[in-house]
Amino acid sequence: MFAVVRTGGKQYRVAPGDKIVVEKLDGNAGDTITLGDILLAGDGSDLKKTDGLKVSAEIIAQAKGEKVTVFKKRRRHNYRRKKGHRQQHTILRIVAIGDHKAEKKAAPKPEKASAPAPSPAKSEAAPTAAAPKAEKPKAEKKAAPAKAAKPAEKPAAKASTKNAAPAKGAAKKPSKPKK
Template sequence: MFAIVRTGGKQYRVAPGDKIIVEKLEGEAGAAVTLDVLLAGDGSELKSVEGLTVSAEILAQGRGDKIIVFKKRRRHNYRRRNGHRQYHTVLQITAIGDHKAEKKAAKAATPEAAPAAAEA
């Protein structure tokens, strides 16, 4: 199942278990956040979004890379240099409505099979 959510003036397509980086949200790491759903679906079928919410957990608060803002006007001795780092929040999507994130059982089985293949 997937959902389209809006936060910070942008829209994101999310599914249970996804990690996304959004504009800064209030809260500490480990806090739960709910987001309103604009559109939801399962495969090519769309679902009703009445009362549907996306549950997420805040993993970290941070800042993005530095962006240099440089302004110049030729032949007027006008140069301005400024830097900016945007605050952001890393979210882990835990559930869409009643659909929870599934555990990765296939990943746990893969490391055990790899050493057996190396010995042969």
């Protein structure tokens, strides 16, 4: 099944599984949105009514387009202006085309946060393996030789320089005699 949708002032022919780049839409990556402005829908050469049809899409990413350079110049007037612009885009993956019932079926996302429950055999073995590691005392590191004495002496030597520059404004130049 395919549909022609309008978004961002442009029209796109889409089918489930297609990826399209449209003008910026609100949402974050992973969100599911619905495109409601359906202009045409069909399956092969058969056209269908667009009443109540919705296209559900998943936002893959919010991105910027290629840079467009605008350069203005007026010859012999020393007038040059250069500007650049990168248009904001949203990359969509079309999930389903259908009425509101089909959209609800396609909307559930796989949960990434939940992890599968460990098997009982693994859960029993893990604490026993972790317990000996926790009980073992860690080997103490050898103390490094004291190097603090040498750096302490160096800054003191730097502070007392023999050829110190005179303070600004301390020395005045002799003025020229007036005629």
